[in-house]
Amino acid sequence: MRYLKDSQTKELKIRLKWDIYESLKDISLQEGKSLNFVINELINKEVKILQYNNQNQFFIEKPRIVFDKKNIKLFHNDFIKVDFSEYVGRVNLLITSPPYNLSIEYGKHNDSLDYEVYLEFTKQWLTKAYELMADDGRICVNIPLDKNKNGLKPVYSDFVEIAKRVGFKYQSTIVWNEQNISRRTAWGSWLSASAPYVIAPVEMIVVMYKKQWKRLNKGESTINKEEFIEWTNGVWTFSGESKKRVGHPAPFPLELPRRCIKLFSYKDDLILDPFVGSGTTLISAFQEGRKAIGTEIDERFINLAMSRINSSLFVQQNLI
Numbered sequence: 001m002r003y004l005k006d007s008q009t010k011e012l013k014i015r016l017k018w019d020i021y022e023s024l025k026d027i028s029l030q031e032g033k034s035l036n037f038v039i040n041e042l043i044n045k046e047v048k049i050l051q052y053n054n055q056n057q058f059f060i061e062k063p064r065i066v067f068d069k070k071n072i073k074l075f076h077n078d079f080i081k082v083d084f085s086e087y088v089g090r091v092n093l094l095i096t097s098p099p100y101n102l103s104i105e106y107g108k109h110n111d112s113l114d115y116e117v118y119l120e121f122t123k124q125w126l127t128k129a130y131e132l133m134a135d136d137g138r139i140c141v142n143i144p145l146d147k148n149k150n151g152l153k154p155v156y157s158d159f160v161e162i163a164k165r166v167g168f169k170y171q172s173t174i175v176w177n178e179q180n181i182s183r184r185t186a187w188g189s190w191l192s193a194s195a196p197y198v199i200a201p202v203e204m205i206v207v208m209y210k211k212q213w214k215r216l217n218k219g220e221s222t223i224n225k226e227e228f229i230e231w232t233n234g235v236w237t238f239s240g241e242s243k244k245r246v247g248h249p250a251p252f253p254l255e256l257p258r259r260c261i262k263l264f265s266y267k268d269d270l271i272l273d274p275f276v277g278s279g280t281t282l283i284s285a286f287q288e289g290r291k292a293i294g295t296e297i298d299e300r301f302i303n304l305a306m307s308r309i310n311s312s313l314f315v316q317q318n319l320i
């Protein structure tokens, strides 16, 4: 092994310090902030991420299964902490909408994290998911295009960037035209070029995969010709779900997991939803003849999901 001579180490250190200084100076100039401010901002960001990681490290939760019927399993756990070693490399399709960090009142989950900490949370759950996916496993993640509460952030592009760093490969993006007209009222400067806001009333469904897109083994598809032709067009138009009707602050409609499941998975595949909420993905998996597992951190939503899944099993049984 070769060691750096003392004089070389010294020179390397000076060069590194100089590079860091130059980068910080560039940021300071670009953002019109003092160098001191930029350095403090950077330190604060790092400290917050460290604190977040310290709180979350070292805990592994035993799986607490609360529902196990007809190949549908629900766990009352934190997805990042739960010991899911028995599922490593087995998940064929992940469908979820993670917490959006839009200060939604979830109960157990803090949905007002600093953006940098939120991105760290995103990295952690994606890393866990990566482990659980089969080599030809796919993910469909429903996230906003951007966020404009407490500072504008390009959530979608940051998400894709992190997922790529974790190891996922990019396949495509479906634009869900949710037609949510309530978002059409934040104009910024009305009828003036002073500071108008442009808001797209859509959400994204990011489609990525672990190692290879083509499935390794053939299975039984359950999609028909009309569905295939319509859904392979990457703009999907259907309404969102009513929070009041479902009793959850951010449910997606059954149509969303239904399309993903039929388009991207075979019958009997294993579907995972790390953020179950009111249980929509698990219900859809059951209806489409897939196996499913999911985790939810909050007891209120665990009860809600169980009751919704039970009702859907009951309906199906009475139809047969």
Ligand SMILES: C[S@@+](CC[C@H](N)C(=O)[O-])C[C@H]1O[C@@H](n2cnc3c(N)ncnc32)[C@H](O)[C@@H]1O
Pocket (backbone or CB within 6 Å): 077, 078, 079, 080, 096, 097, 098, 099, 100, 106, 108, 109, 248, 250, 251, 252, 253, 274, 275, 276, 277, 278, 279, 280, 281, 295, 296, 297, 298, 301
């Ligand atoms: C956007 S909602 C999902 C809604 C779901 N798609 C539906 O249709 O009802 C996100 C859910 O993730 C849960 N959650 C947040 N952090 C979690 C974690 N670390 N592990 C498991 N669940 C979590 C929240 O309690 C919330 O119910």
